[in-house]
Amino acid sequence: DSGVTQTPKHLITATGQRVTLRCSPRSGDLSVYWYQQSLDQGLQFLIQYYNGEERAKGNILERFSAQQFPDLHSELNLSSLELGDSALYFCASSVYASGNNEQFFGPGTRLTVL
Amino acid sequence: QKEVEQDPGPLSVPEGAIVSLNCTYSNSAFQYFMWYRQYSRKGPELLMYTYSSGNKEDGRFTAQVDKSSKYISLFIRDSQPSDSATYLCAMITGRSGGSNYKLTFGKGTLLTVNP
Numbered sequence: 001d002s003g004v005t006q007t008p009k010h011l012i013t014a015t016g017q018r019v020t021l022r023c024s025p026r027s028g029d030l031s032v033y034w035y036q037q038s039l040d041q042g043l044q045f046l047i048q049y050y051n052g053e054e055r056a057k058g059n060i061l062e063r064f065s066a067q068q069f070p071d072l073h074s075e076l077n078l079s080s081l082e083l084g085d086s087a088l089y090f091c092a093s094s095v096y097a098s099g100n101n102e103q104f105f106g107p108g109t110r111l112t113v114l
Numbered sequence: 115q116k117e118v119e120q121d122p123g124p125l126s127v128p129e130g131a132i133v134s135l136n137c138t139y140s141n142s143a144f145q146y147f148m149w150y151r152q153y154s155r156k157g158p159e160l161l162m163y164t165y166s167s168g169n170k171e172d173g174r175f176t177a178q179v180d181k182s183s184k185y186i187s188l189f190i191r192d193s194q195p196s197d198s199a200t201y202l203c204a205m206i207t208g209r210s211g212g213s214n215y216k217l218t219f220g221k222g223t224l225l226t227v228n229p
Contacts (some may be wrong), residue, residue, distance in 0.1 A: 002151060003159065042221035043158070043202060048210055056210035090157050099210025099217065100146045105157030 002083040003027065004106035006091050012112045018079040021109045025072055025093030031055065032074040033094070033103060034066055049074055050097040081113045120203055121216060122218030129229050137220045139174035140184065144205040144218075145166040147179050149188045152200045152222065161201075193227045200224050211217045 002058075003026035013019055024031050034046040036059075045058035049068035063081075068074045078085060088110050094101035120137045127133055135149075147166055150158035162177035164170045164186075170177045176189040186205075190197055203220040211216075 002159070004157075019148040037130045043219040045219075050210075056217075070202045092157070097211065098207070099215060102160045102163065105159065107157055 002104040002106060003095050004091060004104050006106040006109050007095075009107070009110075012114065013081060014064070015081055015083060015114055017081050017113075018077065019081065019111065021076040021078070021089050021091075021111075023091030023106060025073045025074070025091075028103070029095050030072065031094045031095035031097055031099070031103075032068055032072070033072070033092040033099075035090040036078050036087045036104075037090060037094065037108070043090070044048060046076070048099055051086055055097060057091075058098055059088075073107045077109070083113050086111055086113045115140050118218050118220045120143040121124065121223055122221055124136075124224040124226060126228060127193055128224045129193060129195060129227055130194050131227070133161060133193050133197070133225060133227075135188040135190075135201050135203075135223050135225070136184050137205075138184055139186075139205055139207075139218075141185065141207070141216070142181075143207040143214065143216070146206040147158055147176075147177070147186050148204040148206075150204060150219075154199075158202055166175055172207060195227050195229050198226045 006023045030051045037043045046060040048056040071083045092105045149162040152158040174191045178187040200222040203224040207216040
């Protein structure tokens with residue numbers, strides 16, 4: 001158990017809908033990262049937040065947004081969902097801001113868009 | 115050409131074998147190299163982290179980086195059935211917060227160690 005929690009575990013929704021995925025980092029970790037994992041693309045870095053501020057962006061679509069709250073939990077919002085958004089979404093956390101140190105991954109949220 | 119290439123396998127070996135997993139990359143700005151292990155239906159976990167060229171050993175695992183050839187390897191000695199998992203390489207260009215930050219994963223190699 002990495003100490004990172006993600007809810008929900010599974011989410012099934014329809015095209016065009018909007019969903020919110022939630023992540024709680026390990027105690028003491030200030031950085032939160034979001035990833036998307038699909039069979040086609042593999043594991044892709046989406047975005048990093050550090051202590052409430054956006055720190056780095058990866059391959060995040062404009063339909064996707066994230067935020068980190070004062071209690072350090074983070075939410076990833078996915079809107080106008082398409083079939084291709086079906087994937088595993090992972091959250092990871094780390095102590096530092098630099099983005100080049102060990103990250104601890106949560107168990108993931110499996111999103112299915114029908 | 116993709117920035118990071120990793121043979122997806124699958125790779126099947128007998129227990130006790132030495133396993134070699136590899137990634138090649140094209141972006142010479144990558145400075146940090148990592149290997150993650152991902153069990154089925156779980157999140158990835160960090161196995162090895164290297165910054166410079168050369169070898170780094172941790173128990174049965176050795177990570178090797180050759181920056182001149184843009185090639186990294188993970189060796190597993192005395193492989194065990196519990197090593198059966200997907201192994202992902204990951205590479206980072208620098209520190210996040212800068213304009214050149216890039217974090218890229220290979221697609222992963224599925225390894226099965228047979229008892």
